[in-house]
Amino acid sequence: MCLQKASQMRSATLHRFLQKSEPGINFIYKLSIFYGEVFLIHEFDALVIGAGGAGLFAALEAGKNAKTAVFSKVHAIRSHTGAAQGGIGAALGNVEEDKPEWHAFDTVKGGDYLVDQAAAMILAEEAVQAVYDLENRGLPFNRTPEGLIDQRRFGGHTRNFGESAVRRACYAADRTGHMILQTLYQQCTKHDVTFYDEFQVVDVLMDGTTCGGIVAVELATGDIHVFTAKATLFATGGFGRMFKITSNAYANTGDGPAVLARRGVPLEDMEFFQFHPTGIQGMGILISEAVRGEGGILRNKTGERFMERYAPTLLDLAPRDMVSRAVISEIKQGNGIRGDKKIDDYVHLDATGIGRETLNNKLPEISSFCRTYLGIDPVDDKIPVQPTAHYAMGGIPTDVNGRVRRDGHGNFYNGLYAAGECACVSVHGANRLGTNSLVDLVVFGRRAGIHLADFIKHADRNNGKSDAAEEAKNKIAGLFKNKKQPSPRGVDLTDKMQRIMMEDIGVYRNGPDMERAVDALRELRKAYANVRVGDTNKAFNTDLLEILELENLLDLALITAESAKNRKESRGAHSREDYPDRNDAQWLKHTLACLENDSVHLSYMDVDTSLWEPKARKY
Amino acid sequence: MRIILKIKRYNPESGRKPYEQVYETSANPTDRLLNVLMDIKQKTDLSLSFRKSCAHGVCGSDAMRINGKERLACKTLVQDVAETDGAIITIEPLRHFPVLRDLIVQQSSFFDKYRSVKPFLINEEPPQEKERIQSSEQRSMFDDPTSCILCQACFSACPVFDENVRFIGPAIIAQAFRFNEDSRDRGFDARRKALDTPDGIWACENHFECTRNCPRGIKVTKWINQTKKRISEHKENN
Numbered sequence A: 001m002c003l004q005k006a007s008q009m010r011s012a013t014l015h016r017f018l019q020k021s022e023p024g025i026n027f028i029y030k031l032s033i034f035y036g037e038v039f040l041i042h043e044f045d046a047l048v049i050g051a052g053g054a055g056l057f058a059a060l061e062a063g064k065n066a067k068t069a070v071f072s073k074v075h076a077i078r079s080h081t082g083a084a085q086g087g088i089g090a091a092l093g094n095v096e097e098d099k100p101e102w103h104a105f106d107t108v109k110g111g112d113y114l115v116d117q118a119a120a121m122i123l124a125e126e127a128v129q130a131v132y133d134l135e136n137r138g139l140p141f142n143r144t145p146e147g148l149i150d151q152r153r154f155g156g157h158t159r160n161f162g163e164s165a166v167r168r169a170c171y172a173a174d175r176t177g178h179m180i181l182q183t184l185y186q187q188c189t190k191h192d193v194t195f196y197d198e199f200q201v202v203d204v205l206m207d208g209t210t211c212g213g214i215v216a217v218e219l220a221t222g223d224i225h226v227f228t229a230k231a232t233l234f235a236t237g238g239f240g241r242m243f244k245i246t247s248n249a250y251a252n253t254g255d256g257p258a259v260l261a262r263r264g265v266p267l268e269d270m271e272f273f274q275f276h277p278t279g280i281q282g283m284g285i286l287i288s289e290a291v292r293g294e295g296g297i298l299r300n301k302t303g304e305r306f307m308e309r310y311a312p313t314l315l316d317l318a319p320r321d322m323v324s325r326a327v328i329s330e331i332k333q334g335n336g337i338r339g340d341k342k343i344d345d346y347v348h349l350d351a352t353g354i355g356r357e358t359l360n361n362k363l364p365e366i367s368s369f370c371r372t373y374l375g376i377d378p379v380d381d382k383i384p385v386q387p388t389a390h391y392a393m394g395g396i397p398t399d400v401n402g403r404v405r406r407d408g409h410g411n412f413y414n415g416l417y418a419a420g421e422c423a424c425v426s427v428h429g430a431n432r433l434g435t436n437s438l439v440d441l442v443v444f445g446r447r448a449g450i451h452l453a454d455f456i457k458h459a460d461r462n463n464g465k466s467d468a469a470e471e472a473k474n475k476i477a478g479l480f481k482n483k484k485q486p487s488p489r490g491v492d493l494t495d496k497m498q499r500i501m502m503e504d505i506g507v508y509r510n511g512p513d514m515e516r517a518v519d520a521l522r523e524l525r526k527a528y529a530n531v532r533v534g535d536t537n538k539a540f541n542t543d544l545l546e547i548l549e550l551e552n553l554l555d556l557a558l559i560t561a562e563s564a565k566n567r568k569e570s571r572g573a574h575s576r577e578d579y580p581d582r583n584d585a586q587w588l589k590h591t592l593a594c595l596e597n598d599s600v601h602l603s604y605m606d607v608d609t610s611l612w613e614p615k616a617r618k619y
Numbered sequence B: 001m002r003i004i005l006k007i008k009r010y011n012p013e014s015g016r017k018p019y020e021q022v023y024e025t026s027a028n029p030t031d032r033l034l035n036v037l038m039d040i041k042q043k044t045d046l047s048l049s050f051r052k053s054c055a056h057g058v059c060g061s062d063a064m065r066i067n068g069k070e071r072l073a074c075k076t077l078v079q080d081v082a083e084t085d086g087a088i089i090t091i092e093p094l095r096h097f098p099v100l101r102d103l104i105v106q107q108s109s110f111f112d113k114y115r116s117v118k119p120f121l122i123n124e125e126p127p128q129e130k131e132r133i134q135s136s137e138q139r140s141m142f143d144d145p146t147s148c149i150l151c152q153a154c155f156s157a158c159p160v161f162d163e164n165v166r167f168i169g170p171a172i173i174a175q176a177f178r179f180n181e182d183s184r185d186r187g188f189d190a191r192r193k194a195l196d197t198p199d200g201i202w203a204c205e206n207h208f209e210c211t212r213n214c215p216r217g218i219k220v221t222k223w224i225n226q227t228k229k230r231i232s233e234h235k236e237n238n
């Protein structure tokens, strides 16, 4: 309807052009031409980037009052929330006494006191209603004999402030995440939520401290689209693909945090990346903690239950950072199954005591993974496992309403929100407890959606006086031309980055290794500048999208390594051989890392310890 | 081991008809076929296109035809489809959907059909307790189809689509069954309209190919037949 000549349209006039659009029509489909290239411009009230648990929950809330669009670079139903296995924690008290306060305390202690405590309280309290809400919307939880939602044990979840393990994880067999994703997607179907599936967001329209929308590439056509809105929420999930061995999907490349970081948004606590102790050896595929919750035991090459030496009370159900360190310590001492002390040695997860019936009813997926990928049956054989990069505690800094922080002094961006694994509230601190991510998605996804919908009522449309679309176009065009001979292959850079991160920014860290990692990552980012696409088509150019993802991973890897290098203590998942102790006097604070071209600028922010005094963490 | 992949290619921008391309490569017998495809893409031919995400059989991205059978590439090991050194593995996109590029097929028609059966819990009564009470037995009635990952493999496997592209399709009926049999649901009548039609459940001819090829091992045909039975009974009683 509004086609203009290329020469007349410049990005500076884009916002004016948009303001001329008819009032009262929320969705306006327009074409404009820049330099002969077509941009497709769409207008919404709210944009949700990411269709995992966090994004879908936010969209359901925001969609009640605002014209909302959801973006997903893979089809929504393929989001990685679907891979979550073991459970979602909530103090329902269905099988034994439990209280949200205990849950909050476990979360704080599990996070090695880097958790913002009032936020943890919100998490634990609102978890209860969130789980009922999911059930009411159709989620098929496993049931108790009374027909209530059944609950099981998970690492670090205890009764009465650490006395003994408690049954808090609500579950649907070992496909809890699959059922959450399906249930929320079903609800979106019911409520006619608008989806842009297979649209990869590549930039944000930032005008000072206000976010006016996004730029996305449509996979099917290669077209660049501009979406403007009063508010944008990022829920792009994790970025385990920084590491060689990971439980994360190919899609988990941290696009949201990276895109924002390049536009000046600080990232919080990026040095805290969780290694889950039980990934299938060599592949990283997750074997849920639920296996240990149901009675599985970790054993070294002599068959010893080595966790007895590391966590005498909670044993195999100690928090993940501790168990992962224990596994690596055993391997380093030559107690791994091969006993060669090499980093890729492994230990055994012994599920043979659980019994066929429980394995079939409560852990069918795990059993199937073992059969498919290892050719073994966990009823009879022990499972070879090693730590796998699993979860990003850090990410886009937000308050408890999902608003994105500009700094550590209580200043926020306008119209910019984040929720889910890509965000850092912070409720996971230095180490997330199992089942607490799914809670985080539904509790804070919902809160962000509600706040965003309310914000929109009073907000003006800011059509992003931003050159982002043009820059994205130029960047992409640049990847197609001036091929340098020989230009580096994306796969080689990816592989190098993943090895550096695995070896130097892994379970155990130390100063010289991290120093080396930072230098090497800088070199890789330089080399990246010469990477070019090998596929020169427009439609379904997955090569192009992977190259854009690699840039994101490299940026986040550098931020992670710099944040880690500077934290001179050991806390939660950040464990340094040269600074083995936690140091509350100097380091009980959140990191905020700003990417400035080639360097990372670090500052720090207070932790909310208003409820519980930090104590040594023993289990 | 050495393997030869014969991959069906199509690029709408080239103006060329679909064709077969042969790649020779080496792989470990226990490698996932998805990794083999990734390796070919990244090291030999960056233009090879396919979908992927979870890499362990739970997201439904990479259903394709491998040696003529519908499978998830990430859930197929080389040794599952190649017995000897030099074995040939053929890889094609799913049937019964327009091919958009190489192994990537259209998803939208599948999800249109999905939406038509109202695949969500329908129950306007407020829950009696905090949660709606459901026994383990009641839950077990519909447990099997809840593991569907909407990978579209059963549509490709089902011969009914050879003749009738309007068939609502196996996974969709299984989804409807999942809610119809949920003791908490009241939506049977609402869903019946989409199911009780010539292109709905009655188009199914019991070939069992969906059940045989579902990568999640879902007893799809069984649930289709139970849906037929329930709808027939409903009609007799009314």
Ligand SMILES: Cc1cc2nc3c(=O)[nH]c(=O)nc-3n(C[C@H](O)[C@H](O)[C@H](O)COP(=O)(O)OP(=O)(O)OC[C@H]3O[C@@H](n4cnc5c(N)ncnc54)[C@H](O)[C@@H]3O)c2cc1C
Pocket: A049, A050, A051, A052, A053, A054, A055, A071, A072, A073, A074, A075, A076, A079, A080, A081, A082, A083, A084, A085, A086, A087, A088, A089, A176, A177, A199, A200, A201, A202, A235, A236, A237, A238, A247, A248, A249, A251, A252, A254, A255, A256, A286, A288, A390, A391, A419, A420, A421, A422, A434, A435, A436, A437, A438, A439, A441
């Ligand atoms: C194997 C496994 C098991 C787990 N088990 C548990 C468990 O039992 N309990 C628990 O609490 N937690 C568990 N977790 C953690 C939890 O599942 C994740 O942290 C959580 O699901 C993340 O959800 P999300 O909504 O933030 O993101 P995701 O579900 O990862 O979704 C991200 C979304 O963003 C989209 N996206 C990303 N980038 C872009 C872009 N550039 N443009 C457009 N869209 C984009 C993706 O397409 C996707 O839709 C597990 C994790 C894994 C990997």
Ligand code: SF4
Pocket: B147, B148, B149, B150, B151, B152, B153, B154, B155, B170, B171, B174, B213, B214, B215, B216, B217, B218, B220
């Ligand atoms: S029923 Fe099976 S084959 Fe069909 S879509 Fe679902 S998981 Fe895929």
Ligand code: FES
Pocket: B051, B052, B053, B054, B055, B056, B057, B058, B059, B060, B061, B062, B063, B072, B073, B074, B075
């Ligand atoms: S990549 Fe997810 S099912 Fe294969």
